[in-house]
Each structure stands twice: as C-alpha cells, then as structure tokens.
Amino acid sequence: MSKLVDRHYLEDGSPLSVRSQMLHAATGSPIGPLVTFSAHHAALTGLLIAYGEIAAGLGALLGLYTRLAAVVGMVLALSSS
Numbered sequence: 001m002s003k004l005v006d007r008h009y010l011e012d013g014s015p016l017s018v019r020s021q022m023l024h025a026a027t028g029s030p031i032g033p034l035v036t037f038s039a040h041h042a043a044l045t046g047l048l049i050a051y052g053e054i055a056a057g058l059g060a061l062l063g064l065y066t067r068l069a070a071v072v073g074m075v076l077a078l079s080s081s
Contacts, residue, residue: 003050010043018046052076 008014019042026035038045053076059069 001054003046003053010046012042018042018049049076049079
C-alpha cells in the first residue's frame with residue numbers, strides 16, 4: 001500500500017520513483033536490457049509490482065492459495081531489490 005500512496009513512486013522525474021530505481025539497478029544487472037525496457041514502461045511496471053504485492057499479502061493473510069501467494073511474494077521481493 002505504501003507504493004500506491006507515495007506520490008513520488010510513479011513520477012518519472014523524481015529520484016525516488018520506480019523508474020529511477022530500475023535504471024539504477026539496470027547498470028549492474030545481468031538482465032540490464034530487460035530492466036531498461038521495463039523502465040520505459042515504469043508506471044505500468046510499478047503498478048503491477050504494487051498490486052502484485054497486495055495480492056500476495058492478502059492471499060497469504062486470508063489463507064487463499066498460500067503457496068502461490070508465497071511464490072509471488074518471493075518473486076516480487078527478489079525482482080524489486
């Protein structure tokens with residue numbers, strides 16, 4: 001939820017935005033071109049990450065598809081670090 005209420009998260013010009021975080025991570029990443037491509041669509045990527053985190057958290061809390069929720073949460077945590 002913090003990503004959705006943060007006004008800088010989806011702003012392209014902000015140094016705190018998902019776009020700037022992705023461009024920074026792309027320089028040292030073995031999948032840098034893919035991360036750079038995703039950075040060009042930062043608003044969509046950021047929203048997918050935020051809603052995916054909410055869905056994984058709710059799934060785990062409510063006991064719905066807990067293994068799937070855990071895998072989604074793990075993938076999101078590894079991809080956004």
